[in-house]
Amino acid sequence: MKILLTGANGLLGSAIMERARQLGIACEPMARPQLGRDTVQLLQSSLDGYDVVIHAAANTNVEKCEVEPENCYADNFLLTELIAQGAAKASVRMVFISSTGIYGAWQDTPYREYDAVLPTTHHHCSKQMGEQAVLAAHGANLVVRTGWLFGGPAANPKNFVARRIEEARGASAGFIRSNREQRGVPCYNADVAQRIIELCQSDAAGIYNCVNSGNASRLEYVQAIVELAGLQVEVRPSDAASFNRKAKVSNNEMAECWKSAALGWPALPLWRDSLARYLNGELKDFGK
Structure with missing residues (x-):
């Protein structure tokens, strides 16, 4: 398996890179493409020879997204849509990293994959639109919703x-x-990275919550x-x-890995x- 990864220097992307290295899986960083009329064609050619593109890059500044929504949707929706289209043309499977925050605020118990999505912020609305674009582009594509990520070097300002x-x-x-x-689920980036790679190695498709156990x-x-x-x-x-x-x-940003449990995947470790x-x-x- 050969992986192309966006956001390779981010909190989750860096963990995916490291875990792939440990497993001897080829995983290469992908530079952010420029938005334009030729983006899809350029992406199609750049994806040649890869099996999976994992799109972990995102605009994660939830507060700034509220005051600069245009940039938020360009980063989290439009770019995602273009990568999905390029991947589909190149016959490359796509994995999109999303957030359990997109479920919204309509219940008090942990959300499962079959629950409705009613986002309350521009950030989460843009992630929902990105999900829809990825799933519409190809039936083999995968959306991974994760929670409050932690991990990585202490020097990272976002640690x-x-x-x-x-x-x-x-x-x-x-x-x-x-x-x-x-309330939510603290999620260790190393645990989430391990599960994402396992999902890539399987025939998993559609939407999967990917969070540590507990909340x-x-x-x-x-x-x-x-x-x-x-x-x-x-x-x-x-x-x-x-x-x-x-x-x-x-x-309430709590979630459970209902789908993976129903299909026989082991639970991720307790967050604590x-x-x-x-x-x-x-x-x-x-x-x-």
């Missing part, structure tokens, strides 16, 4: 775990705060980070409204176990 550890260490008042209302509020997540990092800092609850966000992000593995592995010497 949520490392930033919370720094926040706790710098807490002069002896406490930090976190959102008690929003947590943001508060519980940050409390676990602080506790597992061995820090004696209190994490106090805050309401979602106190963060004054532009994007009306759902308070994977968080401990990450803190004892890649982040073992962080800040010491």
